[in-house]
Amino acid sequence: MDNIASHENWKSCFSEIGPGLLLFARQWTRSAADAEDIVQEAFVKFWRRNHRINNRALLYATVRSIALDFIRRDKRRARREATVFADADSTVEPQFEWEDEAKSALAAAVSCLPHDQREVLVLKIWNELTFSEIAGALGISQNTAASRYRYALANLKKSLQPQ
Amino acid sequence: MNDFPELENELRALRPARPSPVLFERIEESMLEAGKTSVASSARWSWRRFTETPYRFGIGLAAATAAVVLLLARISTDQTRNEDKEIAQVAPASETRPVLPAFSGGSGVDGSMSSNKFVPAGATQVVYNTRNEGLQFAAGSRQPLRRLRYQTQQTWQWRNPSTGASLRVSYPSEEVVLIPVSGQ
Numbered sequence: 574m575d576n577i578a579s580h581e582n583w584k585s586c587f588s589e590i591g592p593g594l595l596l597f598a599r600q601w602t603r604s605a606a607d608a609e610d611i612v613q614e615a616f617v618k619f620w621r622r623n624h625r626i627n628n629r630a631l632l633y634a635t636v637r638s639i640a641l642d643f644i645r646r647d648k649r650r651a652r653r654e655a656t657v658f659a660d661a662d663s664t665v666e667p668q669f670e671w672e673d674e675a676k677s678a679l680a681a682a683v684s685c686l687p688h689d690q691r692e693v694l695v696l697k698i699w700n701e702l703t704f705s706e707i708a709g710a711l712g713i714s715q716n717t718a719a720s721r722y723r724y725a726l727a728n729l730k731k732s733l734q735p736q
Numbered sequence: 737m738n739d740f741p742e743l744e745n746e747l748r749a750l751r752p753a754r755p756s757p758v759l760f761e762r763i764e765e766s767m768l769e770a771g772k773t774s775v776a777s778s779a780r781w782s783w784r785r786f787t788e789t790p791y792r793f794g795i796g797l798a799a800a801t802a803a804v805v806l807l808l809a810r811i812s813t814d815q816t817r818n819e820d821k822e823i824a825q826v827a828p829a830s831e832t833r834p835v836l837p838a839f840s841g842g843s844g845v846d847g848s849m850s851s852n853k854f855v856p857a858g859a860t861q862v863v864y865n866t867r868n869e870g871l872q873f874a875a876g877s878r879q880p881l882r883r884l885r886y887q888t889q890q891t892w893q894w895r896n897p898s899t900g901a902s903l904r905v906s907y908p909s910e911e912v913v914l915i916p917v918s919g920q
Contacts, residue, residue, distance in 0.1 A: 584760065584764075587763065591755045593752060605753065609758075613763050617763060669753060670753055679746060679747065679750060680750055683750075698744065730743055
């Protein structure tokens with residue numbers, strides 16, 4: 574998986590990183606369908622430019638940039654959706670596959686994290702990026718990435734503690 | 737750093753939702769489309785490159801000359817407006833070489849001279865219509881020729897690297913190509 578230019582290996586590559594990419598794209602969208610549109614556009618764009626797959630920071634930066642464009646392009650719709658979903662959180666499609674109540678609670682706690690912390694957490698835990706790569710993808714410093722990650726974990730632990 | 741190992745393990749145990757199979761199909765289609773586009777485009781350009789005729793060459797030369805004349809006219813207009821400023825050359829020689837830094841030495845020309853240099857930044861030719869005008873016979877020849885008429889939009893761009901200013905000349909053109917048709 575050194576170079577992603579070959580048309581033979583994109584499926585195996587996408588099978589491996591697809592779920593993480595999709596989860597990352599879901600940070601900006603309310604529906605899995607929109608996230609899939611973003612991931613499709615980003616992945617094809619990345620692939621066509623023959624970037625190396627190990628340049629993960631660039632791949633995630635591409636997803637982020639397309640997601641932000643998507644929001645700008647579809648501002649009116651996003652605003653309408655945000656209003657609707659703010660009133661009915663239960664209708665948000667699941668971002669994780671969980672089997673029990675504990676995991677369901679953990680997934681819900683992740684969804685409640687502030688956006689900047691959740692973004693770093695998603696890249697670190699489910700996409701296995703280093704802080705250096707996260708910093709590159711998000712355009713922040715490594716220290717900021719690391720501290721956002723720590724805050725995210727601390728907030729999660731706090732929210733999962735029994736009252 | 738790692739103050740929350742258990743929590744991290746629990747988080748890793750959560751599996752992100754998998755992409756739908758439809759997404760794979762959609763990406764595959766996009767990949768194929770992208771491949772087709774690039775192949776078609778390169779095939780068209782190679783075909784065009786190797787079907788040069790003297791007639792078409794003449795039209796191309798005329799178009800290029802017109803573009804240079806337009807550029808020179810534009811620059812001389814600017815020169816008239818700003819008599820105190822010197823306009824650098826926009827000659828064919830500069831089109832193939834990077835712009836050299838302006839001299840600020842003994843000639844008395846100051847650094848601002850380089851701000852008037854334009855270098856070619858791109859040229860495109862978009863074929864927006866192709867018409868087959870049928871077969872015809874050249875005088876004294878028994879071999880039929882197919883007459884194709886291309887309507888194109890040509891665009892030439894120059895850029896001033898020091899100021900970022902750019903100049904674009906775009907004009908429609910028509911080209912007629914005669915292709916010998918071999919008998920079966």
